[in-house]
Amino acid sequence: MFASAILGALFLSLVAAVSVSVNRTASSSRLHTWWHSTGEYNSQTSVLDGNVRQSGHYSVQVSTSSNTSDPSSYYDSFVYETIPRNGMGNIIKPLEPAILSTNDDGISIESAIGMTMAWTSFLYSEDVSIRITRLDGGSTAAGNVIIHPTTLEYAKTEVNGDIYITVPYSKRGVRFSVEFTDNLYEFHSNCAISCTVGGLVQNSNPSGESYWQEPFDSRNPVVGIEPLNSLLIFASPFPPPDMVPNPTSPTSFVVEPGLVTDVNTTDKNTVPFNPGVYWFSSVAHAALSSSVDWVDFAPGAYVKGAISFSTIAPTMKATGHGVLSGEQYVYQANIEAGYCNDQSNQNDLRMWSGVSSNDQQTFILNGVTINAPPFNSMDFTGNLATLSLQVSDYKQVGAFFGQTDGLENYPGSTVQDVFYHSNDDTIKTYYSNVTIERVTVWKGTTAPTVQFGWASRTLENILVTDVDIIHSRYPSNSSHPSLVGLNQLYSQPDETDPYTANVDNYVRNVTFSNFRSEGISGGLFRICPLETFDSFLMDSFWIEDFSPAVTAIEQSELPQFFDATSKEPVGISGFVVKDFTVFANKTAVTQEAGNWDIGSLGSMNIAPEYNVTIV
Numbered sequence: 001m002f003a004s005a006i007l008g009a010l011f012l013s014l015v016a017a018v019s020v021s022v023n024r025t026a027s028s029s030r031l032h033t034w035w036h037s038t039g040e041y042n043s044q045t046s047v048l049d050g051n052v053r054q055s056g057h058y059s060v061q062v063s064t065s066s067n068t069s070d071p072s073s074y075y076d077s078f079v080y081e082t083i084p085r086n087g088m089g090n091i092i093k094p095l096e097p098a099i100l101s102t103n104d105d106g107i108s109i110e111s112a113i114g115m116t117m118a119w120t121s122f123l124y125s126e127d128v129s130i131r132i133t134r135l136d137g138g139s140t141a142a143g144n145v146i147i148h149p150t151t152l153e154y155a156k157t158e159v160n161g162d163i164y165i166t167v168p169y170s171k172r173g174v175r176f177s178v179e180f181t182d183n184l185y186e187f188h189s190n191c192a193i194s195c196t197v198g199g200l201v202q203n204s205n206p207s208g209e210s211y212w213q214e215p216f217d218s219r220n221p222v223v224g225i226e227p228l229n230s231l232l233i234f235a236s237p238f239p240p241p242d243m244v245p246n247p248t249s250p251t252s253f254v255v256e257p258g259l260v261t262d263v264n265t266t267d268k269n270t271v272p273f274n275p276g277v278y279w280f281s282s283v284a285h286a287a288l289s290s291s292v293d294w295v296d297f298a299p300g301a302y303v304k305g306a307i308s309f310s311t312i313a314p315t316m317k318a319t320g321h322g323v324l325s326g327e328q329y330v331y332q333a334n335i336e337a338g339y340c341n342d343q344s345n346q347n348d349l350r351m352w353s354g355v356s357s358n359d360q361q362t363f364i365l366n367g368v369t370i371n372a373p374p375f376n377s378m379d380f381t382g383n384l385a386t387l388s389l390q391v392s393d394y395k396q397v398g399a400f401f402g403q404t405d406g407l408e409n410y411p412g413s414t415v416q417d418v419f420y421h422s423n424d425d426t427i428k429t430y431y432s433n434v435t436i437e438r439v440t441v442w443k444g445t446t447a448p449t450v451q452f453g454w455a456s457r458t459l460e461n462i463l464v465t466d467v468d469i470i471h472s473r474y475p476s477n478s479s480h481p482s483l484v485g486l487n488q489l490y491s492q493p494d495e496t497d498p499y500t501a502n503v504d505n506y507v508r509n510v511t512f513s514n515f516r517s518e519g520i521s522g523g524l525f526r527i528c529p530l531e532t533f534d535s536f537l538m539d540s541f542w543i544e545d546f547s548p549a550v551t552a553i554e555q556s557e558l559p560q561f562f563d564a565t566s567k568e569p570v571g572i573s574g575f576v577v578k579d580f581t582v583f584a585n586k587t588a589v590t591q592e593a594g595n596w597d598i599g600s601l602g603s604m605n606i607a608p609e610y611n612v613t614i615v
Ligand SMILES: *[C@@H]1O[C@H](CO)[C@@H](O)[C@H](O)[C@H]1NC(C)=O
Pocket: 067, 068, 069, 070, 071
């Protein structure tokens, strides 16, 4: 029984906007949970500055007791929620929230069908039992509960209308989705217009976007299945001491909860956000002064803002199990244009940015959850050859907008134990000497899971391994559907122009291995060879299912490309696909079996000039 736990008193909280919650949190070396007293149940509009959107669908308690049927051993773990457009509607100017636009922001039916994404986080050092209560009254029968990735196989039991899940301790932590069969939504594409460009359609909300008035039929193939109201569980090990700053140190600049305006003027080194709610507003962000090389989000800190570094210190850090949320920003918030939605790769706000100096710098990112990124989640400027990431236990949620890429994995980066909800290029391998492992991906509507294109590059010594894609929903063949993709030059809108390569660049010793893609998936690869391939291995890929063949989404593509200047063909050697299986029964796709080609199981459209080995 919970001998060492600090037994918090029971509080009944009546929070301004709505929330009525009993909260009792744990703070011991075995379990740490937290709560926000300003939770706001609100799945429609933006929440008050000082409030935190709280799930109206789920509540979660966690126990480390050996007697998991003892109700007094369970502690509350706040369940956060994020919604499409953060309830602001499709607005362009943050200070004119009443003016809606029809600009494409990557969200089509998500708001209309009432999608929400909830998550809870806690720290643990031993096995736990998690109790999930459905506040919407839906079924919790164990047979109706699915955990993704499905390889986790945790024990589940239903008792008195709650579902209990046993989660063994892992020193890497664990990131998973708990789903209920009565809450799954089938995403339908609009092949009545065209399977090539048709988008998603919905037939449940006549006044919502992309409404399809007729019953769905073969013109509306199912291209993905996701929970309407998802719930993610992030269990993290306690962070090592060097990832926890001392807020009482004279070098710390402790920020007061509320509106923050002074992290850009401090001369201290460390900015710890203690538990509490902070915001920078929709027209400002945390432009850290050049003295600051460490920002920490304590468990229970919820910071509405985005971080920009300007330090030249050899190490920069962003740590802690709190949340950095982009929810107050409009899509593509352009810093130079008053944070209005104005697409600019140069000026749009990233959750993580900075200026890399000419001396080698390492950016350590540990523990943090980012929510609702308004654009690509990271981009530094300056000398990118001298910047590396060291990432562990990192989470991205609420990436409903279109361009919500994953991290930039600069040269020499190591990245481990990541969860991505992402609507665009998710695992970006644009640089060499990079190892990325144990990534769980919830893939939105566009771009490959692994992206290494948009430019001709020299890439060597890259390993991406142990990737679990738990959902994907590509609406059409033009959404660049695939697990691994190399897109055409960014500057060339004609994706079929093959004269864009630079044969002096090369891909060598690049390995993507052990990928599992659950449910309906994109194809294996779509590669425009913009450089010479010397050795390239895709090893151990499993795809559970494809959408109907009419969509062509399952198709892999490797067309022949040519050097932009000399017009000589791009050479490809040592391009190997090994252990590729599809469907729940894991049918192998090989040259020997004769089932790799277009029109057969593997559905690979490979230029006849290219010698690809499929074994
Ligand atoms: C577990 O807790 C329940 C509820 O408090 C109690 O009835 C039961 O006796 C306990 N079991 C053991 C083995 O202690």
